[in-house]
Amino acid sequence: MKRNSLLKLNQVEAYIQQFHILHDITFEVPKGGVTVLLGRNGAGKTTTLRTIMGLNPASNGSIVFNEQEISSLKPHMIANRGIGYVPEDQGIFGDLTVGENIRVAMKKEDEETTNRLEWVLELFPDLKKFWTKPGGQLSGGQKQMLAIARAYVNENELLLIDEPSKGLAPIIVEKVMESIQQMKEKTTILLVEQNFLMASKIGDQFYIIDDGQTVHDGQMTELKEDKVLMKKYLGIS
Numbered sequence: 047m048k049r050n051s052l053l054k055l056n057q058v059e060a061y062i063q064q065f066h067i068l069h070d071i072t073f074e075v076p077k078g079g080v081t082v083l084l085g086r087n088g089a090g091k092t093t094t095l096r097t098i099m100g101l102n103p104a105s106n107g108s109i110v111f112n113e114q115e116i117s118s119l120k121p122h123m124i125a126n127r128g129i130g131y132v133p134e135d136q137g138i139f140g141d142l143t144v145g146e147n148i149r150v151a152m153k154k155e156d157e158e159t160t161n162r163l164e165w166v167l168e169l170f171p172d173l174k175k176f177w178t179k180p181g182g183q184l185s186g187g188q189k190q191m192l193a194i195a196r197a198y199v200n201e202n203e204l205l206l207i208d209e210p211s212k213g214l215a216p217i218i219v220e221k222v223m224e225s226i227q228q229m230k231e232k233t234t235i236l237l238v239e240q241n242f243l244m245a246s247k248i249g250d251q252f253y254i255i256d257d258g259q260t261v262h263d264g265q266m267t268e269l270k271e272d273k274v275l276m277k278k279y280l281g282i283s
């Protein structure tokens with residue numbers, strides 16, 4: 047394990063029902079910054095995040111977080127170890143207000159949590175403005191901000207964020223990505239992102255997943271120059 051590795055997956059395999067979806071997922075997330083998982087639709091990126099969270103448990107291989115094996119733990123125990131998860135569908139409670147959505151997610155109400163909440167509300171002023179509005183009435187971008195804020199308020203060392211740009215207008219995508227960029231100064235982020243332009247702006251290092259396997263990795267700055275690789279695995283020419 048590299049020094050300062052916060053998360054390490056080694057030869058992780060996973061099934062969804064009888065389907066063998068992850069064949070060999072091997073990667074490391076260093077402390078600090080943004081690590082991006084890239085790959086075509088259906089490559090296994092979402093499944094990888096769900097497997098880390100124990101929602102779709104690994105059938106083989108190891109997942110080490112903070113030097114401890116977590117692959118056989120239940121999702122709530124994994125969350126309690128300090129991993130926050132922002133799923134692709136955001137998981138907002140439509141009938142609860144913005145404030146209630148945040149309060150139900152908060153594990154503590156101590157000073158540090160309050161400070162994090164204040165910081166994230168500065169980052170997403172809309173959440174402050176619509177504090178008493180039902181989550182279901184928010185715009186797509188505001189829902190995404192709420193989902194990220196909810197994961198951020200807790201004392202997490204790692205945030206897994208699944209396709210935050212999905213379905214959002216370009217200007218909103220830009221806003222969400224800017225906020226993730228600010229967040230990366232404070233926590234470690236593992237990001238799944240199809241919007242390559244955005245991913246390349248905020249990502250530090252990347253791994254490409256293809257058909258349930260990690261097939262390539264490197265620094266984001268190198269990938270932008272590698273047209274052959276981008277075409278082969280990401281379909282970008």
Ligand SMILES: Nc1ncnc2c1ncn2[C@@H]1O[C@H](COP(=O)(O)OP(=O)(O)OP(=O)(O)O)[C@@H](O)[C@H]1O
Nearest residue numbers: 062065067085086087088089090091092093094240
């Ligand atoms: N409930 C399910 N039952 C059967 N197969 C599934 C199920 N959910 C996902 N899969 C399959 O698992 C594979 C990986 O899906 P996954 O959602 O992890 O891909 P992805 O890389 O995140 O793609 P996308 O960007 O399209 O979400 C796909 O082939 C998909 O069809």
